[in-house]
Amino acid sequence: MRQSQLFVKTLKETVKDEKSINAQLLIRGGFIDKLMAGVYSYLPLGFRVLKKIENIIREEMDMIGGQEVFLPALLPKANWLQTNRWQYEEMFKLKSRGGKDYSLGWTHEEVITPLVKKFVNSYKDLPVYVYQIQNKFRDELRSKSGLLRVIEFIMKDFYSFHKNEKDLDKYYEEVKEAYFKIFKRCGLEKQTFLTLASGGTFSKYSHEFQTITPYGEDQIYLCQKCKLGLNKEIIEKENYQCPKCKNKNLKIEKAIEVGNIFKLMDKFSKAFKFTFKDSDGKEKIVLMGCYGIGLGRLMGAIIEVYHDSKGIIWPKEIAPFKVHLIQIGNERNIEEITEKIYENLKKAKIEVLYDDRKEKSVGEKFTDCDLIGIPTRIIISPKTLEKKSAEIKKRAQKKIKLIKLNQLINYVQHNF
Amino acid sequence: MRQSQLFVKTLKETVKDEKSINAQLLIRGGFIDKLMAGVYSYLPLGFRVLKKIENIIREEMDMIGGQEVFLPALLPKANWLQTNRWQYEEMFKLKSRGGKDYSLGWTHEEVITPLVKKFVNSYKDLPVYVYQIQNKFRDELRSKSGLLRVIEFIMKDFYSFHKNEKDLDKYYEEVKEAYFKIFKRCGLEKQTFLTLASGGTFSKYSHEFQTITPYGEDQIYLCQKCKLGLNKEIIEKENYQCPKCKNKNLKIEKAIEVGNIFKLMDKFSKAFKFTFKDSDGKEKIVLMGCYGIGLGRLMGAIIEVYHDSKGIIWPKEIAPFKVHLIQIGNERNIEEITEKIYENLKKAKIEVLYDDRKEKSVGEKFTDCDLIGIPTRIIISPKTLEKKSAEIKKRAQKKIKLIKLNQLINYVQHNF
Numbered sequence: 001m002r003q004s005q006l007f008v009k010t011l012k013e014t015v016k017d018e019k020s021i022n023a024q025l026l027i028r029g030g031f032i033d034k035l036m037a038g039v040y041s042y043l044p045l046g047f048r049v050l051k052k053i054e055n056i057i058r059e060e061m062d063m064i065g066g067q068e069v070f071l072p073a074l075l076p077k078a079n080w081l082q083t084n085r086w087q088y089e090e091m092f093k094l095k096s097r098g099g100k101d102y103s104l105g106w107t108h109e110e111v112i113t114p115l116v117k118k119f120v121n122s123y124k125d126l127p128v129y130v131y132q133i134q135n136k137f138r139d140e141l142r143s144k145s146g147l148l149r150v151i152e153f154i155m156k157d158f159y160s161f162h163k164n165e166k167d168l169d170k171y172y173e174e175v176k177e178a179y180f181k182i183f184k185r186c187g188l189e190k191q192t193f194l195t196l197a198s199g200g201t202f203s204k205y206s207h208e209f210q211t212i213t214p215y216g217e218d219q220i221y222l223c224q225k226c227k228l229g230l231n232k233e234i235i236e237k238e239n240y241q242c243p244k245c246k247n248k249n250l251k252i253e254k255a256i257e258v259g260n261i262f263k264l265m266d267k268f269s270k271a272f273k274f275t276f277k278d279s280d281g282k283e284k285i286v287l288m289g290c291y292g293i294g295l296g297r298l299m300g301a302i303i304e305v306y307h308d309s310k311g312i313i314w315p316k317e318i319a320p321f322k323v324h325l326i327q328i329g330n331e332r333n334i335e336e337i338t339e340k341i342y343e344n345l346k347k348a349k350i351e352v353l354y355d356d357r358k359e360k361s362v363g364e365k366f367t368d369c370d371l372i373g374i375p376t377r378i379i380i381s382p383k384t385l386e387k388k389s390a391e392i393k394k395r396a397q398k399k400i401k402l403i404k405l406n407q408l409i410n411y412v413q414h415n416f
Numbered sequence: 417m418r419q420s421q422l423f424v425k426t427l428k429e430t431v432k433d434e435k436s437i438n439a440q441l442l443i444r445g446g447f448i449d450k451l452m453a454g455v456y457s458y459l460p461l462g463f464r465v466l467k468k469i470e471n472i473i474r475e476e477m478d479m480i481g482g483q484e485v486f487l488p489a490l491l492p493k494a495n496w497l498q499t500n501r502w503q504y505e506e507m508f509k510l511k512s513r514g515g516k517d518y519s520l521g522w523t524h525e526e527v528i529t530p531l532v533k534k535f536v537n538s539y540k541d542l543p544v545y546v547y548q549i550q551n552k553f554r555d556e557l558r559s560k561s562g563l564l565r566v567i568e569f570i571m572k573d574f575y576s577f578h579k580n581e582k583d584l585d586k587y588y589e590e591v592k593e594a595y596f597k598i599f600k601r602c603g604l605e606k607q608t609f610l611t612l613a614s615g616g617t618f619s620k621y622s623h624e625f626q627t628i629t630p631y632g633e634d635q636i637y638l639c640q641k642c643k644l645g646l647n648k649e650i651i652e653k654e655n656y657q658c659p660k661c662k663n664k665n666l667k668i669e670k671a672i673e674v675g676n677i678f679k680l681m682d683k684f685s686k687a688f689k690f691t692f693k694d695s696d697g698k699e700k701i702v703l704m705g706c707y708g709i710g711l712g713r714l715m716g717a718i719i720e721v722y723h724d725s726k727g728i729i730w731p732k733e734i735a736p737f738k739v740h741l742i743q744i745g746n747e748r749n750i751e752e753i754t755e756k757i758y759e760n761l762k763k764a765k766i767e768v769l770y771d772d773r774k775e776k777s778v779g780e781k782f783t784d785c786d787l788i789g790i791p792t793r794i795i796i797s798p799k800t801l802e803k804k805s806a807e808i809k810k811r812a813q814k815k816i817k818l819i820k821l822n823q824l825i826n827y828v829q830h831n832f
Contacts, residue, residue: 035491
């Protein structure tokens, strides 16, 4: 894409009313815009990142048999009454002109449970794995920390339905693995730890995926031996000891919760009388699990981990573009050569943002480039052309390399 | 995909409380589920169709320079006050716990106009083309006709910003062409006509794209000479005469509005004081156009046009799968051969739904196949295997063909 065409521009100044690093850099870089407290628009660059995260999640969820659906955001009161959650205080409620009571979905057990029930009669119809990626709403009194705690958010919510606990337990482990694959592909492998949390009324534990960063708003106790995390809810109950390896050497770390998974057991199937006929002829209750990831929050967490004083440093797989091609100087030969490289990069299916802006100074171009944080920077300038070369630099490194123009595409394909 | 894995099942019975053909067939075929009046869930097959429509629209919008964003559904009162639309009766309103007034978006001029304004100062920053694909909400008193008139709907809304009327007019024509490409790819080329509608306060006309079908809820007057449509709003004003070719031979047709485009002119830019510095140094008002397509309504319109007494007949490009592979008989050799064909179709990147259900009769499989409406049916049975062949039939035709197994993949690739 040509940067001159991008309708959004970067901001030089610090953004008022935003304390978090992720909001500062995402707004200044032109990835998002704040409509009001806790509510953001995704602009073209941010939308590209969002789609990459969405595709990673979709691929991994499909890989474990998930079937994608798209459920409404507007939900009927009756369903919440059935699970006793109509009074949930963070739920937005509204009325139609005709006097009907609706809420905005902040989770979808109340829709997916009766929906799947319609199609399941026998043990042969189980298990069922179903998910969606959709905007959700939560009436946060204090939305803060940029994309980490918002009122409207995009979430992947996955629900599984099982005939017995063994089947649920086995699948729960598969989802755990899929989650680690997602966080790995998003660049958070080293920082993200499985963390025990309270399981509510029905299970001993639920699990959070916590990404360690000094800017995290959660606090976890990380076992220095087996690397299991424990959250604040349960550390006392566990007597400040790792329940897995019994180690007492736990380090307090600041972290961001980037995912959570629950065994819901029969909490919702009971409320909706969702039973099935088992192979022994008996009518039994269906068991459920649910598995969430907030896409915006994940994006925010990535920024909190991957940035420096100059801007964002996107991990490769979720970067809005792979290459930032920068033309320095508006002389005709420079433009011609850079245009040709731009076309060749596109032909080679390398996603490229081409800074073809004529009125910007070298300094402004470099500042924007560091702020936007595309993994690879390629510069074409009178100086590099003297050596029939382009200058290549990774955003995350200081090392600069000159590569001959006729080897450039090949080099980028194989080295980045 | 294996049909045995699909958690949704078809329904044999007519659906109560749904009068429209699209709702009947989409619900019975397992494409959608009704959560409440005017609010539907998209199930795996319906989601696949939705994504195909979305991708067609995205490709055509990108082709005319559209930059994709994702705006919030939750909107602040202040923005509606600025355009005097806070009292719009079909808008859902809600309050936060903290007493803030929000609405749910049914259109997004109130967000996109001040957003684009932030980045546009000079004529050099124009034009801007921006769009999103997102769920919207409208407090319909009488939602009806299945996906044609709903409370929550998925919409593509595109906004363009221009420095003068000439530029807006020119782009408006480009969008028209892009719209016809979209409807052509969705199989509605022959049935869809550009139709004049009222332009509101600021333009003489706006334009609707009306798809003619006996089940349409709109009525248009179609010029029998130049094929321009006129809607009911303006037919009297035009004295029952085509304003383009002056012909008076107009035929009344029932139709479904599948898209509409407006020249907004300065209606919203004025409200938000959105001006720019022109090349002559003068500060001028920005002119706008907006261009909508409802994805669910388009899906519904396609069903209204493409069905018979047995079920849906999907146009190729938006079908949930290209091939419905049906195994008849559970004998081992039949299963082995069908499994192999399934794998080979997938390897050849032909999207295939494989009816591998063991407990279903031949009759049930055929009934489901016709109801779901995938364009090409391939049958493997003891009878076809006697001739080392598969039976191929298009959903839209009666003709049946036997194709040798070793030529099957090649035949499908080249003939469907």
